[in-house]
Amino acid sequence: MTMYGRSFGFDPGALCLELLPTGGAERYPQFESLHGPADLRAWAAESRLGPGLEVTVDEAELSAAYALRRALWQLAEARVDGAGALPPEPLAVVDATAAAAPPLTPRLLPDGTRGWVEGGTGSELLSTVARDAIDLFTGPYADRIRVCGAENCALIFADTSRAGRRRWCSMERCGNRNKVRSHRAARGA
Secondary structure, three states: EEEEEEOOOOOOHHHHEEEEEEEEOOOOOOOOOOOOHHHHHHHHOOOOOOOOOEEOHHHHHHHHHHHHHHHHHHHHHHHOOOOOOOHHHHHHHHHHHHHHOOOEEEOOOOOOOEEOOOOOOOOHHHHHHHHHHHHHOOOHHHHEEOOOOOOOOOOOEEEOOOOOOOOOOHHHHHHHOOOOOOOOHHOOO
């Protein structure tokens, strides 16, 4: 992931959460990276779905991606805030997106890796992302959706660590910064 011109490793723990750092017109317009259909295709190819994924995306599917991303932000933030029931409007968006098209079709490649059946669409991509969100919000990590512990970082992740004590979006970025601050504070005291 690249933020403020610097790259760092960030694994949000779920495909659906990978869509969040692409921006958001309402709250994170400075990070918007989905300016056109080609950007959504590029995001898909760089996501955990893996290399070799090629989908066709049109403007309507890009608009649907914006709506899905907004809904995922709302659901993730509700979970982080400890809301009991998830808000109904974003739930409806996720459910409708999951039902709008079949998911992308995986295939087994000769080298034993996963590939994708050619001809996937943006709607199938978004259905795959929405179904991943349903799995995340109903699965074993539903109560482990967290926001980075750094005061100036809003990245959201699912803590899939065995111990369940992950605090940072990335040890390489925010975790290391916290260690340096703590070390300097200890040396200064």
